[in-house]
Amino acid sequence: DTAVSQTPKYLVTQMGNDKSIKCEQNLGHDTMYWYKQDSKKFLKIMFSYNNKELIINETVPNRFSPKSPDKAHLNLHINSLELGDSAVYFCASSHFYRKDTQYFGPGTRLTVL
Amino acid sequence: AQKITQTQPGMFVQEKEAVTLDCTYDTSDPSYGLFWYKQPSSGEMIFLIYQGSYDQQNATEGRYSLNFQKARKSANLVISASQLGDSAMYFCAMRGQYNNNDMRFGAGTRLTVKP
Numbered sequence: 001d002t003a004v005s006q007t008p009k010y011l012v013t014q015m016g017n018d019k020s021i022k023c024e025q026n027l028g029h030d031t032m033y034w035y036k037q038d039s040k041k042f043l044k045i046m047f048s049y050n051n052k053e054l055i056i057n058e059t060v061p062n063r064f065s066p067k068s069p070d071k072a073h074l075n076l077h078i079n080s081l082e083l084g085d086s087a088v089y090f091c092a093s094s095h096f097y098r099k100d101t102q103y104f105g106p107g108t109r110l111t112v113l
Numbered sequence: 114a115q116k117i118t119q120t121q122p123g124m125f126v127q128e129k130e131a132v133t134l135d136c137t138y139d140t141s142d143p144s145y146g147l148f149w150y151k152q153p154s155s156g157e158m159i160f161l162i163y164q165g166s167y168d169q170q171n172a173t174e175g176r177y178s179l180n181f182q183k184a185r186k187s188a189n190l191v192i193s194a195s196q197l198g199d200s201a202m203y204f205c206a207m208r209g210q211y212n213n214n215d216m217r218f219g220a221g222t223r224l225t226v227k228p
Contacts, residue, residue, distance in 0.1 A: 033216075040220075041152075041202055041220070041221050042218070042220060042221075043204065043206075043218040044218075045215070045216060045217075048215075056215060088156065090158060092158075100146055100163045100165065101160075101163075102148065102160070102208070102216060103160060104150070104157065104158035104159075104160070106156070106157045107156050107157060107158070109156070
């Protein structure tokens with residue numbers, strides 16, 4: 001059974017376009033996250049949602065907007081894509097009050113041309 | 114602020130030998146969790162092992178063990194009996210108490226297992 005899933009796995013698009021990445025978890029977790037991994041493999045948290053409320057919003061451009069229709073889903077919408085947005089985006093989930101778990105999705109490789 | 118440091122960009126180990134990947138951290142939280150993840154060339158992030166800051170014993174999961182030295186703020190990963198499939202990037206991460214969702218990652222160590 002898939003625990004954390006993301007679609008699409010690959011996304012190639014032109015500069016200026018708007019795109020979305022979907023994430024779903026079936027682990028019963030109440031918190032979901034988006035991370036960005038750059039070309040140097042550095043992972044940085046972008047957003048966190050707990051019970052559909054935004055908890056963390058690191059210094060991410062407002063072109064990025066997370067949307068959580070329910071506890072099991074956290075989608076990432078990106079407006080006016082730029083070359084620098086090219087990266088791998090990971091969704092993850094965990095329990096808010098348990099520190100011992102955080103599971104990642106397979107990642108979405110976004111390439112902006 | 115939390116900080117995770119992995120000082121080894123790359124490591125080599127002979128197959129069947131043990132290897133230690135270093136991780137040091139800095140935090141003012143009294144309670145925190147330390148994680149190790151493996152990222153093979155296929156790209157997924159695989160959870161390996163967890164150590165709580167108040168856990169009395171070092172965590173172990175199969176061939177993985179975490180050498181936790183709280184006073185030194187280090188959480189090194191030990192992989193015993195290395196296998197070719199262990200070749201991957203390894204990330205150390207920490208999650209604090211007061212901001213439960215604030216997980217910070219180190220820069221990673223690329224491990225290559227030689228036959």
